Amino acid sequence: MEGVSHTMSFRATYAHRNVVYAISFGGAVVVDLLLAILSLSGRVHLPFSIPSMVILVTLVFLVYPNFMEFSQQRWMRRIDDAIPSMLSDITANVKTGINLDRALEMAADRNYGPLSDEVAKLKTQMQLGMPFNEAVSRLVKRVNTSMTTRSFGLLVQANRAGGSIEDLLDVIQADANELFSLEKERRSAIRPYIVVIYIAWAVFLAVAVLLVDTFFKQVVNGAAASGSSSFFGGLQGLSLAQVKDLFLQMSLIESIFGGFGAGKLGEGSFVAGFKHVLIMAAITVVIFVVGT
Numbered sequence: 001m002e003g004v005s006h007t008m009s010f011r012a013t014y015a016h017r018n019v020v021y022a023i024s025f026g027g028a029v030v031v032d033l034l035l036a037i038l039s040l041s042g043r044v045h046l047p048f049s050i051p052s053m054v055i056l057v058t059l060v061f062l063v064y065p066n067f068m069e070f071s072q073q074r075w076m077r078r079i080d081d082a083i084p085s086m087l088s089d090i091t092a093n094v095k096t097g098i099n100l101d102r103a104l105e106m107a108a109d110r111n112y113g114p115l116s117d118e119v120a121k122l123k124t125q126m127q128l129g130m131p132f133n134e135a136v137s138r139l140v141k142r143v144n145t146s147m148t149t150r151s152f153g154l155l156v157q158a159n160r161a162g163g164s165i166e167d168l169l170d171v172i173q174a175d176a177n178e179l180f181s182l183e184k185e186r187r188s189a190i191r192p193y194i195v196v197i198y199i200a201w202a203v204f205l206a207v208a209v210l211l212v213d214t215f216f217k218q219v220v221n222g223a224a225a226s227g228s229s230s231f232f233g234g235l236q237g238l239s240l241a242q243v244k245d246l247f248l249q250m251s252l253i254e255s256i257f258g259g260f261g262a263g264k265l266g267e268g269s270f271v272a273g274f275k276h277v278l279i280m281a282a283i284t285v286v287i288f289v290v291g292t
Contacts, residue, residue, distance in 0.1 A: 010071035020065050028061035049245045055252045059281055066274040073272055075114050080147040080183070082112040084176045086119070087151060091169040100159050100169075101132050118143060132159055147183075151176050187266070194262045194276075201258040201280055208247040209287060216243045248288045255280035 013020055032054045038044035039053075046053050086107050093103040108116065108123040118139050125135040136152050151172060158168040220240050259280050263273015 010068045013068050014072045017065070017068065020068060024061045024065050025058075028058040031057050031061070048248065049242075052245055052249050052252070055249065055256075056281075056285065059278065062274065063278065066278060069271050070275060073267065073269070076143065076145045078113045079115045079118070079143055080145050081180065082115040083147055083151050084173065084180050086110070086112050086115060087169070087173040087176050090155075091166070091173050094169055095166050100155070100165065101126060104132075104155075132156075147176065147179055150179070190265050194266050197258050197262045197265070197276075198280075201254055204254050205251050205284060205287060208251050212240070212244050212247050216240065244288065248284070251284045251288070252281055255284050 035044065035046060035053055035057065036050050039046050039050055048056070089110060090100070090103045090107055093106055094100060098106070104119065105123045105126065108119040110116065112119070121142075122135045122139050125138065126132060133156050136156050140149050140152050154168075154172045154175070158165045158172065161168060217240055220238060220243060256277050259275075259277030260270045260273040262276040264270050266272070
């Protein structure tokens with residue numbers, strides 16, 4: 001129950017997502033400026049350079065919006081997954097002689113996960129005298145997924161048609177089942193590409209760590225010892241810590257682009273990729289702190 005309440009609190013803030021993002025980005029900017037001022041004035045010693053801290057602080061401030069988006073996406077996906085089952089029960093009830101309005105009200109008493117709550121609201125609205133089409137339109141607007149819009153839109157059309165609608169409901173149910181199967185196939189087909197993105201990120205990270213630990217460690221030490229006349233004289237005055245920080249920044253940027261790319265491929269949304277960004281960025285920081 002505690003996990004459910006946390007999920008509901010994240011979803012409740014989704015209605016004010018623009019405000020949440022404004023506060024998050026605003027807070028990140030304020031903290032970034034404060035850290036930069038304190039670091040440049042010598043009052044605070046930062047563990048990383050200012051550019052790296054800007055990236056990390058911004059990611060931290062975007063953690064809450066990420067949980068908010070994840071909660072909303074998960075809620076919408078669970079509703080879409082439950083629609084074929086609900087349509088099957090509605091079709092079966094209508095075939096026994098119950099009208100469509102009553103069949104939807106009966107569906108509100110069954111367990112379809114979060115879809116049951118939305119159908120219960122629809123049931124209450126119809127009992128208070130709201131027309132069927134208006135109540136369904138409000139449900140579609142609240143949920144706002146392609147599956148819900150398509151399936152419930154077809155239910156409205158079937159209700160307008162009147163008469164014997166059993167055949168129409170069979171078509172609607174078959175359509176929903178096909179959409180559900182296609183979505184499952186798409187997720188399965190796209191999963192290997194997400195793995196490829198993680199592999200590419202891991203290779204980039206491994207190469208960066210190896211370069212810092214082996215090649216650039218020797219190069220920087222050699223440049224300091226031999227002076228500017230050597231082949232690596234351009235690195236004179238550049239410390240290994242600075243080189244390490246530059247590679248950290250590049251690895252974090254790789255994590256950001258790779259994570260958003262994984263989200264776009266896997267769930268069709270760049271925002272959905274932020275959880276991948278957090279995973280990659282966290283592992284990157286740990287490896288650079290512990291492994292180099």
